[in-house]
Amino acid sequence: MPKAYAYTRNGGPETETFIERDRPRPGPGQLLVAVRAAGVNPVDWKLRNGLRRPGAPEPELPAVFGNEVAGVVAEIGPGVTGFAVGDAVFGNPVGGGYAEYALLPVPVTAHKPAGLSFADAATLPVAGATAYDGVRQLDLPAGATLLVTGVGGGVGVAVAQIARAFGIKVVGTASEGKKEFVESLGAVHVSSAGDGLAERVRAAAPDGVDAVFDLVGGEVLETVAALVDDRTKLITAADPPGAARLGGSAVLRARTAAVLDEVARLVVGGELRPFVTATFPLERAPEALRAVEDGHARGKVVIEVAP
Template sequence: MPKAYVFTRYGGPETEALVELDRPSPGPGEVLVAVRAAGVNPVDWKQRTGYRRPGESGERDFPAVLGNEVAGTVVETGEGVTGFAPGDEVFGTAVAGGYAEYALLAAHITAPRPPALSVTDAATLPVAAATAYDGVHQLALPAGATLLVTGAGGGVGVAVVQIARALGVRVVGVASEAKKDLVESLGAVHVTSGTGWTDRARAAAPDGVAGVYDLVGGDVLREAADLVADRTKLITAGAPADAAEALGGARVLRARDAAVLRAVAALVVGGALDPHVTRSYPLEQAGQALREVEDGHARGKIVIEIGATA
């Protein structure tokens, strides 16, 4: 039977396990893929704790497969699906988990993988890069404006910096000292996170910032709000909508469609976006991959390799 990395109830890492599950069958509007690589994101462990995305409701069926973004090969298509056939190389958003040998994708959030786009890079795009793309275009800052990015050294942050820079936006990236070289290599001005970071940010942007893209939430989001004059240019993917709205800002508005996937794939193929996959793990070590992201130590993106990725 196919293997999958799951959580058996809400809680911490102790709920995770590698198990065997029946191969899923695609329903209407779904595509079944043999997974070759799965991206690892903070939302994965947050869902294990019971987190719901805006608009999500209902309880999960356990065991629940972890993971939200994959790249793989189409095996079967469900009723009403057009444009995909068995053997196609695709990447997209998992319907019910992606850390598995087989996963169901929502066809409307699935795109063909261009031959020049590697499997591991493709697996990082549906959540991290697409979130970055949506937020940068939501802010719509003009070329030459300054964008402050908190959590600039993580998977989404790395993509935000590059997408904004490709549009001519100046970026100040807040991240740990350990990620300074990474942030600066992307073309951003690095500001060390931690106590006093707002003073350092003001020094790095003496004329102020035109927008804030927050990926941390909590106190960092509240402190960042004081750095932008126009609170409509304050967005977050690191905090609930009500936390952002209380400060005059908003959550990142996700398009969640294949057009965005094609757009970010084109940025990678064209050289404007490097997902910075810094480490990969086999499915048997999915727990270690998730710990690296959950503990906040990941630089760039972590990927789980499940099938051949050459």
């Protein structure tokens, strides 16, 4: 039976386990995909810890990890057009993606270009698309300055590159150990360590920042919010309630195949590099998740399910 990696209840890593399950059957508007690669994201362990998106139902347990995959269509559900068995695709699964097979709804599934690897494609439905949606939402002109908190992670890496592709200057906060990496993205590095973050940002951007894309939340979000007068230019993918209290907002996700097509185009065109810095086979999924949960990963971590 096909294997998957799941959690059996809300809690810490002790709730995680490998399971075997029947091969899923695609329903109307769905594709069954043989997974080649699955992206690992902070939301994966946060859901295990009990995070719930507004209006989301309680997951059926055991719940398989994973919110972005790339693979090959194995079966097509009723009413599906535009896809065929054998097509290489990527998108947001329902029912988890750390698995040998996953179900993908057609509206959030795109064809994988030939010039895009499965590993890179698996980083785009969450991190790449969130970054793209947020940069578009801010709607900054070329030459504007964008502050990105937590720029060294998967979403931050994509934000910095997409913003740069649009002619936007990027200042990014990250640990001292990520300084060289952040600068390789074309961003100005600001140390996230210790007090005085606002002062360090002002020194790095003496003309001020025009917008903030927050990927940290909490006290960091509250500190950097004071750097922008127009709070419509304060968005977060980490702390929507905190941003709302400060007059900002969450990143508004489009969740469409058209956005996936666009971020794939940026990768193939050389304007966006996913920076997959670590890959693990499915049997080492616990290590992959720990690498992200521990908060020290640079770029993206990917689980490679099949060659």
